[in-house]
Amino acid sequence: MWIVILILLIALGAYIVMIYNQLIRMIEAVNNNEKEIDIQLDRRYKVFESLINVVRKYMDYEKSTLKDVVALRNQAQQSKASGDVKGHMGAENKISSILSGLNVVFENYPDLKANQNAMQLQEEIVSTENKLAYAKQAFNDSIERYNATKKSFFQSMVVSLFSGKLDFKFTYWQLDQDKIQEQEDYKVEL
Amino acid sequence: MTKLFNKYGATTANWRASLRRNHRRTFFVIGLFFLIYLALGILIDLYIYSGSNLEVPLSRIFMALITFQVIPYATLITAAVALVSLWVTFAFHNKLILLGAEYHQVMADTARDHDEQQLYNVIEEMKVAAGLQFMPKVFIIEADYMNAFASGYSEKSAMVAITRGLMNKLNRDELQAVMAHELSHIRHMDIKLTLMATVLANIMLIVIDVLFWGVFFGRNQREGSGNWLVIVIIVLRFVLPLITVLLMLFLSRTREYMADAGAVELMRTNEPLARALLKIHNDHETNKEQYAQDYAKTPHESVRREAYIFDPMRAGIEAKSAVSDFFSTHPGIKKRLSAIGFTLKS
Numbered sequence: 001m002w003i004v005i006l007i008l009l010i011a012l013g014a015y016i017v018m019i020y021n022q023l024i025r026m027i028e029a030v031n032n033n034e035k036e037i038d039i040q041l042d043r044r045y046k047v048f049e050s051l052i053n054v055v056r057k058y059m060d061y062e063k064s065t066l067k068d069v070v071a072l073r074n075q076a077q078q079s080k081a082s083g084d085v086k087g088h089m090g091a092e093n094k095i096s097s098i099l100s101g102l103n104v105v106f107e108n109y110p111d112l113k114a115n116q117n118a119m120q121l122q123e124e125i126v127s128t129e130n131k132l133a134y135a136k137q138a139f140n141d142s143i144e145r146y147n148a149t150k151k152s153f154f155q156s157m158v159v160s161l162f163s164g165k166l167d168f169k170f171t172y173w174q175l176d177q178d179k180i181q182e183q184e185d186y187k188v189e190l
Numbered sequence: 191m192t193k194l195f196n197k198y199g200a201t202t203a204n205w206r207a208s209l210r211r212n213h214r215r216t217f218f219v220i221g222l223f224f225l226i227y228l229a230l231g232i233l234i235d236l237y238i239y240s241g242s243n244l245e246v247p248l249s250r251i252f253m254a255l256i257t258f259q260v261i262p263y264a265t266l267i268t269a270a271v272a273l274v275s276l277w278v279t280f281a282f283h284n285k286l287i288l289l290g291a292e293y294h295q296v297m298a299d300t301a302r303d304h305d306e307q308q309l310y311n312v313i314e315e316m317k318v319a320a321g322l323q324f325m326p327k328v329f330i331i332e333a334d335y336m337n338a339f340a341s342g343y344s345e346k347s348a349m350v351a352i353t354r355g356l357m358n359k360l361n362r363d364e365l366q367a368v369m370a371h372e373l374s375h376i377r378h379m380d381i382k383l384t385l386m387a388t389v390l391a392n393i394m395l396i397v398i399d400v401l402f403w404g405v406f407f408g409r410n411q412r413e414g415s416g417n418w419l420v421i422v423i424i425v426l427r428f429v430l431p432l433i434t435v436l437l438m439l440f441l442s443r444t445r446e447y448m449a450d451a452g453a454v455e456l457m458r459t460n461e462p463l464a465r466a467l468l469k470i471h472n473d474h475e476t477n478k479e480q481y482a483q484d485y486a487k488t489p490h491e492s493v494r495r496e497a498y499i500f501d502p503m504r505a506g507i508e509a510k511s512a513v514s515d516f517f518s519t520h521p522g523i524k525k526r527l528s529a530i531g532f533t534l535k536s
Contacts, residue, residue, distance in 0.1 A: 033321055040318070120304055126362070127311035134319035137458065142321065 019158045023166045026146040030170055033139040037173070040132040041092060045073055047128045048095070051121055069095060086176060093179065096129070136173045143170045194468050195532065203460040203531035208451035215444045216383070219437055223390055226433070227272065230397055231265030232256070233426075237401070237419050238264060248418065272393055279389050280382070293351060296328045305357055306330070312366045313350060316373045319456045326350050326376060330357065335481045336470045337498045340372035341381050348376045359473065360466055367453055367463035371499055374452025380445045387441055391434040402427040442519040450530050460530045470500045471523045 048069055072091045079087030149155050150167070159166045175183065232255060239251050239260060254260040298314075301307040310328055317325055326340070326348035336356040342348035350372045360368065375381065405423050454460045474481060485502050501520040520526075524534055 029321065036318065036321075120307060123304065123308050123311065127308075127315060130311075130315045131318050134315050134456075138319050138321045141455075 015154075016158055016161075019155050020162065020166065023146070023149060023155070023159065026142065026149060027166070027168060030139070030142045030146055030168075033135070033142045036135045037132070037139055040128075040135045041076075044095070044128050044132055045069070047124055051125065069098060072098075089175070090179070093175070140172050143172055146170065194465055194472075197535055198464075198527065198532040199535050200461070200464075201531040201533070203451070203454045203529075205451040205454040205530075208529060209448060209455070212444045212448040212451070216441065216448075219441045219444065220383070220387070223387055223437060226430075227268070227390055227394060228265065230394055230426075231268045232262060233419070233422065234264035234268070234397070234401060235260075235262040237405075237423070240419060268393070268397060272390060275389050275393060276386060279385055292332045293329045294332075296330055308362060309352065309357055309365065309369075312362065313369050313373070316366065316370050316456055319370075320373050320377050322348075322373065322377060324348065326373070328352075330354060333484055335477070335484050335502070336360075336473050337500055337502070338368050338372055339498045340375040342376060344379075344382070345376065350376075355473075356470070360469065363462040364466035364469065367457060367466045368499055370453035370456040371449045371463065374449040374456065375445070378445065378448055378452060380449065384438075384442060384445065387438055391438055394434060395431055398423070398426055398430050439519055443521045446520050446526070447529050450526055454530055460532070464527055464530060464532045467500070467523060467526060474500065474502065 052069065072095050076088050076091035076095075079091065146168075147170075150159050232252070235255050236248060236251055239255070240246070240248060243251065251260070255262045255265075296306050296310055298310060301310055309330070313328055314325060322345055324345050326342065326345075327350075329349060329351040331351055331353045333353045334355040335353055336359055338350065338352040338356055340348065340350045350369065352368070356368065357365065401423055405420050450463065453463050457463070481502065498520075521529070528534070
């Protein structure tokens with residue numbers, strides 16, 4: 001009889017350890033995915049710099065654009081350092097809109113479009129933006145997985161046992177309300 | 191929507207439900223496999239011990255075996271054989287899968303042209319979306335037919351290969367969907383899973399064969415309980431191969447559905463994948479004769495058949511008789527499309 005109880009207790013302990021480890025893995029995945037967004041933002045900035053330098057040869061496409069990007073970049077980094085998440089996201093999103101402007105420029109200059117280098121750069125733009133978007137998606141996905149596990153039955157009991165180590169409140173990557181409205185109303189003008 | 195879809199009604203795909211459902215099915219199949227394997231080991235032990243203890247009833251030997259009062263040597267040995275062969279298979283598999291194909295590797299800085307760069311980018315994007323730790327190796331196979339596969343028993347040793355035909359005929363989104371499907375195979379660890387099932391199945395068939403011939407040529411003067419075992423062994427000899435084949439195919443199809451759902455999960459849209467699947471299917475139909483030759487020309491094609499995103503046999507290539515839904519590694523195109531939300535209009 002005692003042996004049965006002992007075995008049950010050991011099984012229960014093993015189960016709790018399993019859940020604990022699983023949640024820790026998920027938390028670290030969320031942290032890593034958050035850093036991945038930063039990596040992609042950084043990469044985008046570097047791609048941009050070289051991009052604008054190439055485009056500049058073909059037209060006067062705004063020497064000021066590069067300045068804008070640099071300014072926005074600084075703004076993003078400052079607000080990030082001071083913990084101003086809204087400002088950070090806002091600046092990053094503005095860099096994105098400059099990018100779509102660049103794509104329109106490509107369409108308008110047949111010379112440029114035909115140029116093999118330019119084609120590769122365009123591919124680079126698309127890929128860069130995609131990677132950033134997918135990094136954000138992966139971040140949100142890992143939060144979803146973590147939250148779903150954390151809140152399900154049994155797991156939630158283990159979480160309340162070790163709430164200091166297992167209970168985190170991660171915020172999904174999202175746009176603020178004004179920005180959503182603005183994007184919603186956006187139309188391409190040709 | 192384009193002409194490609196004029197026979198299909200489009201809805202959204204519930205990839206979460208699809209993933210869950212197929213996850214359950216996998217558990218069921220793998221569990222069944224292990225049970226059959228253990229049962230086979232016990233069967234041998236029963237046969238051996240009942241041979242030397244003719245007067246003891248089978249049920250008592252069975253109880254003694256599973257409570258370890260008598261050590262089930264055969265079961266332990268078959269388990270050890272399985273472990274060793276699994277290890278060997280994992281170690282050599284990567285060298286095997288590209289056997290006979292004409293291929294070259296693409297790396298970030300060795301892309302020869304725009305298309306190869308795009309392919310690499312697309313895979314890297316999907317790697318970011320899947321949150322994989324390592325970038326899989328990328329190979330291009332020089333062939334006209336449209337196909338792709340993933341391999342590798344861990345994230346670290348993972349690779350994806352894609353034919354030149356697929357690269358040329360799909361646009362960026364469709365290519366991405368195909369790659370999302372392949373990376374989903376990698377992150378679901380499907381290669382490990384199917385390899386494991388294959389190895390177990392093969393050992394199982396060898397074991398039952400040996401047992402069968404042992405019974406056949408051994409002392410067939412058995413009395414009472416022993417006779418029962420002989421009948422079971424003879425029946426298994428003919429039924430087990432069928433059961434393992436069906437289980438393997440069921441497993442493989444389940445994992446295909448999962449990879450499709452995983453691709454939708456990564457791209458958050460089902461349309462590119464559906465388009466790519468239809469294009470690959472139609473392309474195989476129109477170029478049936480030529481592709482049949484091409485596939486036949488590449489040696490060791492059977493190594494890759496199960497791994498491909500599209501099973502060439504689906505389009506009747508290789509002309510094996512009776513390509514019924516029951517005996518295929520991949521679900522039919524209609525079922526795959528309907529699983530990701532594109533149902534055929536009646």
